[in-house]
Amino acid sequence: MAGAGACVRVPEIIFTTQLQTNLLSFDGVVLVTNTIDKLTEDLQSLKGLLNQYKSIDASVEQDVVLVPAPDLPGARLIFSPTGPLNRDYDDVRRFSDAAASGIKRALKAGMKRPLLVCPPEGLFKDASLVSVLGALQALYVPLEIREAHKEKATRVGCLGVWAPSEEEGKKLEQLASALEQGRTVCRDIGGSDPERMAAPNVAAYVQNIFRNSVVSVSVTSDVATLQEKYPCLAAVNRCAKDVPRHQARVIELEYTGEGATEKTLLLVGKGVTYDTGGADIKAGGIMAGMHRDKCGAAAVAGIFQVLSVLKPRGIKVIGAMSMVRNSVGSDCYVADEIITSRAKRRIRVGNTDAEGRMAMVDLLCSMKEKALEKYEPNHFELFTIATLTGHAIRAVGCNYSIIMDNGPARWARTAHGLQGAGDEVGDPFEISTIRRDDYDFHKGKSEYEDILQCNNLPSSATPRGHQSPAAFLIMGSGLDKHGIDSEKPLCYSHIDIAGSSGPFPGVPTGSPVLALAAKYILHRV
Incomplete structure (x- = not known):
C-alpha cells in the first residue's frame, strides 16, 4: 500500500x-x-x-x-x-x-x-x-x-x-x-461520528493518508481567509467557529498524472460534519444520521486515494472538500440574511437547512476560475458531489445516485457516460435534467437580492426539489456565464448521492467512487 x-x-x-x-x-x-x-x-x-x-x-x-x-x-x-x-x-x-x-x-x-x-x-x-x-x-x-x-x-x-x-x-x-x-x-x-470526523480531524486524516504520496494537500483554516475566499461557507461556519474542534476547513487536493494532460477534473464535495438544520432546526427526530452529510467530501477523498494507488496517466484532478458544521446558536446564520458570494452574487438565505449548497458554491466558483485560467474546449469537467436533498431519495429511491448536466455537459453526454460506467461496476446512476423552472425558482424575488437560496419547505416537499439546487449552484458560482451561449463553455455536472451513500444505521457504500473511477481512471492505468 x-x-x-x-x-x-x-x-x-x-x-x-x-x-x-x-x-x-x-x-x-x-x-x-x-x-x-x-x-x-x-x-x-x-x-x-x-x-x-x-x-x-x-x-x-x-x-x-x-x-x-x-x-x-x-x-x-x-x-x-x-x-x-x-x-x-x-x-x-x-x-x-x-x-x-x-x-x-x-x-x-x-x-x-x-x-x-x-x-x-x-x-x-x-x-x-x-x-x-x-x-x-x-x-x-x-x-x-x-x-x-x-x-x-x-x-x-x-x-x-x-x-x-x-x-x-x-x-x-x-x-x-x-x-x-x-x-x-x-x-x-463519511461514516464516522461527528466528533471523530469533525472538520479539523478530517483534515488530519487526509493529510496522514497522502503524506509522501503523489497527491498534494493544502488546508485552509483561518477564519478571516475563509470569510474572504468562501463567504457562503463562512456564513454556515459562523456558529461553529467559536468551538475549536468544530471549526471549518477547506481541504484542497491535487493529482497530476504522467504524460500530457488530456483531461482535468475539478471536484467539489459537500462535507457537512453535522447538520442540525441551523436556525431552521431539524425537528421531530429527523436530525439523527446527519453526520453522514459529509459523504460528498468523503467521496472526493476516496477518488484521490484511488489516484494515489493506480497513478493513471494523462489526467489531472483537483479536489476541494468543504468541511463545516451547521450548528445552531446565538451566532448562527438565519433566513432573510443576504450574503454576497465569491462570484459577487447577492444571495438571500431562505432556509438555513439548505447549507450544503452554501458550503459548496464558492468552492465551485474557485474551480471555475481555475478552469478559465487555462481554458481549453472540452478539457475541463467540473463536478459537485453531495448528500444534498431528501427529494433525491423521494424521486429515485435508495441505492441510486442522481446526475444533472448543464448545457455544455449535456452536449458532451457526461451524465450518460457516467451512468454507463456506473452500470458496469455496480454503482448505478439516474439522470435528471436542469430545466428553466429551476433557474426561475432561484431568481431573486425583490431588488434586494440576485438569487434566492431556497424556499421554506423541505426539499422532499418541494417540486423539483433535487433539480433546482443544481441551478442555484450554477447561478451562485457564476457558471451561468459559461453555458452553451458562452465563448468559453464549461462542462459542469451536479451529483446528488443522498440515496446512494448508504443506510443509517449501517455502513456507507462509498458511492460514487466506483463509477467515477470506472469513467475517468481505470482505462488510464
Whole structure:
C-alpha cells in the first residue's frame, strides 16, 4: 500500500489460478455464479460437489448453502447464487450482492482466509471485479472500531480470489485493492461520528493518508481567509467557529498524472460534519444520521486515494472538500440574511437547512476560475458531489445516485457516460435534467437580492426539489456565464448521492467512487 497512511486498512487480496493445490493457504471456498451448469472446465470439481448436494436439496441454486468438500481448502464450500441474470431488470449488482451474502456466511462459519471464486460471465464483463468488491464491502471494519480495538481491525486474514489466468488475477488484485482503498477512505470519513470526523480531524486524516504520496494537500483554516475566499461557507461556519474542534476547513487536493494532460477534473464535495438544520432546526427526530452529510467530501477523498494507488496517466484532478458544521446558536446564520458570494452574487438565505449548497458554491466558483485560467474546449469537467436533498431519495429511491448536466455537459453526454460506467461496476446512476423552472425558482424575488437560496419547505416537499439546487449552484458560482451561449463553455455536472451513500444505521457504500473511477481512471492505468 505504497504512499498510503496507516489508517487505510483493507484485507490483503491474494489471487490464485488453482483450487486443490491451495489446501493450506485458504480455509474455505465461496462460489458466486448463477447456475451450476455453467461452471467452466477448470471448476469441474465444484460442479460435481454441488450436483451431488442438489440431489438432496433442490433449492441449492436459490439460497446460500454450505457444502462439505473434503478436497477443497478448509474442506467446505459455500455456494452463493446470483439468481437469474438475463431479465430486463437484472444487472451486475447480482454479483456484488451474492458475494457479500457468501462472505457473511463464511464469517459465520468461522472462515478467516476465504477463497472467492467467480467464473467469467459473458453478460457482465466486470462480474469478477464487482464480486470481489461486494465481498470487500462486507469485510469493511469501521475506523472507530479499528482504532479502539486493534484485535478487531480486520474480519479476515486475507481474501483469496480465484482467476482463470495469472494475468487476469494480477489485474483483478490491483484494481480491487485500489478501488477498495478509495471506498475505505470514503467510508471512514463519511461514516464516522461527528466528533471523530469533525472538520479539523478530517483534515488530519487526509493529510496522514497522502503524506509522501503523489497527491498534494493544502488546508485552509483561518477564519478571516475563509470569510474572504468562501463567504457562503463562512456564513454556515459562523456558529461553529467559536468551538475549536468544530471549526471549518477547506481541504484542497491535487493529482497530476504522467504524460500530457488530456483531461482535468475539478471536484467539489459537500462535507457537512453535522447538520442540525441551523436556525431552521431539524425537528421531530429527523436530525439523527446527519453526520453522514459529509459523504460528498468523503467521496472526493476516496477518488484521490484511488489516484494515489493506480497513478493513471494523462489526467489531472483537483479536489476541494468543504468541511463545516451547521450548528445552531446565538451566532448562527438565519433566513432573510443576504450574503454576497465569491462570484459577487447577492444571495438571500431562505432556509438555513439548505447549507450544503452554501458550503459548496464558492468552492465551485474557485474551480471555475481555475478552469478559465487555462481554458481549453472540452478539457475541463467540473463536478459537485453531495448528500444534498431528501427529494433525491423521494424521486429515485435508495441505492441510486442522481446526475444533472448543464448545457455544455449535456452536449458532451457526461451524465450518460457516467451512468454507463456506473452500470458496469455496480454503482448505478439516474439522470435528471436542469430545466428553466429551476433557474426561475432561484431568481431573486425583490431588488434586494440576485438569487434566492431556497424556499421554506423541505426539499422532499418541494417540486423539483433535487433539480433546482443544481441551478442555484450554477447561478451562485457564476457558471451561468459559461453555458452553451458562452465563448468559453464549461462542462459542469451536479451529483446528488443522498440515496446512494448508504443506510443509517449501517455502513456507507462509498458511492460514487466506483463509477467515477470506472469513467475517468481505470482505462488510464
